């Protein structure tokens with residue numbers, strides 16, 4: 001049922017999609033809308049089914065109403081007046097069960113077989129775990145014990161982050177999953193890898209002749225990755241207070257983006273080859289083994305009360321379900337080194353935080369300056385060239401270059417050569433969860449994380465966390481609505497650099513770049 005002529009209509013194989021945690025936030029905000037968008041674009045096989053699973057009692061009709069509401073509220077496609085809603089909704093059923101009770105899985109098996117018969121689905125089953133991580137191990141064991149793996153087709157497990165709390169717990173979880181699923185059946189989600197512009201990094205780098213020769217320590221001065229959020233912890237205080245920014249964003253999204261920027265070109269674009277290259281980067285991260293090294297290279301902070309857009313905002317310790325004496329970091333920044341031939345000596349600065357002034361994700365590659373400034377005699381300081389990849393919410397890339405100011409004799413100004421994808425594609429740019437669900441159904445693991453990548457990332461993060469645990473109260477503070485603690489600037493100043501403005505704005509919100517919104 002595609003109404004968009006430019007989308008590819010390669011359909012995913014016919015399968016049953018199980019959403020474990022079907023009454024939860026992720027299912028409602030992301031998963032049901034993603035399934036509907038795939039349906040609207042003709043990317044789902046005609047013969048598909050969805051079974052929502054959670055403890056709360058729901059009839060199939062009530063569940064379908066929930067799905068309708070979630071699509072109304074969160075989907076980029078709207079249900080059309082006069083559209084045959086039931087044609088879509090009849091594919092959805094609900095099963096109330098407790099993950100820890102294997103009998104429920106046996107009943108689920110009967111229900112599944114009934115649906116497979118009804119829609120002529122050849123036994124392909126995709127299990128999406130939108131559940132608290134503590135339940136991941138039990139659900140996979142009970143899938144096997146309850147006979148859910150005995151269908152005639154393939155079985156795939158799609159698993160949400162966080163994958164473990166540290167390397168040890170991640171290993172334990174992986175061992176539990178490996179008792180039931182082979183590595184190529186496990187699809188570990190990092191939803192940043194589903195984002196259009198993160199996937200585009202590969203094409204920008206490997207599809208253009210002029211970047212690759214410059215993509216090394218001879219020509220790149222530093223790389224800056226910013227993932228800033230305006231929201232606080234919202235209703236996720238219980239989870240976040242045990243996680244913090246380093247685990248919530250650092251171990252996964254930020255290191256994955258760094259790996260995409262730093263990896264070697266794979267000889268083939270097969271999932272295994274890309275994973276191989278990324279894991280080499282993650283294993284080359286210089287570990288910070290002592291508290292002194294961590295102090296010198298990593299900054300952590302927590303937001304206090306502040307304001308944004310004229311609205312008063314509470315401090316982190318006043319948030320719902322947060323320990324009033326919590327030392328959990330809501331912000332971190334780090335100077336990271338990739339110790340290999342290509343990147344020796346090039347700092348990668350990464351920062352992320354909640355309650356910052358703008359919602360944006362940007363990767364800025366700062367090039368080294370020209371060998372000499374021939375305009376110095378005319379008192380012109382040339383700015384370095386930048387390549388800026390805008391990931392979220394604006395999507396696009398621009399290159400900042402120096403050019404003569406039109407009409408002037410000698411004045412030089414920085415300007416942006418820009419490709420603004422969101423200006424062109426607008427709301428039709430697929431959401432990350434659509435791509436990832438589709439890829440998992442197709443069996444393509446390129447934009448999921450392989451176990452050795454997850455392990456290498458934890459190994460790097462664990463050293464920082466161990467150092468922090470020695471001095472838990474050593475966390476800096478920043479007012480909500482500000483750009484983080486002062487110390488974050490020192491990270492770059494020690495190398496003679498500074499954070500470039502993101503979102504096309506400097507810290508006084510002066511817009512210097514055309515398509516900033």
Ligand SMILES: NC(=O)C1=CN([C@@H]2O[C@H](COP(=O)(O)OP(=O)(O)OC[C@H]3O[C@@H](n4cnc5c(N)ncnc54)[C@H](OP(=O)(O)O)[C@@H]3O)[C@@H](O)[C@H]2O)C=CC1
Pocket residue numbers: 020021022023024025026027053054055056097098099100129130131132133135160161162239
């Ligand atoms: N929400 C988000 O934006 C994001 C979430 N995630 C991850 O996704 C996962 C789910 O998050 P979220 O949707 O926010 O969590 P919620 O707390 O909103 O939902 C949890 C779901 O699990 C079900 N559940 C809990 N215990 C059991 C049980 N014993 N048996 C069966 N079902 C159970 C709940 O339903 P019921 O109470 O009816 O049993 C509910 O449907 C987590 O791992 C989270 O870290 C990751 C990135 C973003």
Ligand SMILES: O=C1O[C@H](COP(=O)(O)O)[C@@H](O)[C@H](O)[C@H]1O
Pocket residue numbers: 229248249361392
């Ligand atoms: O994984 C997570 O990501 C979101 C930010 O995702 P985005 O796509 O909106 O940039 C973050 O808010 C959340 O804390 C974290 O768990």
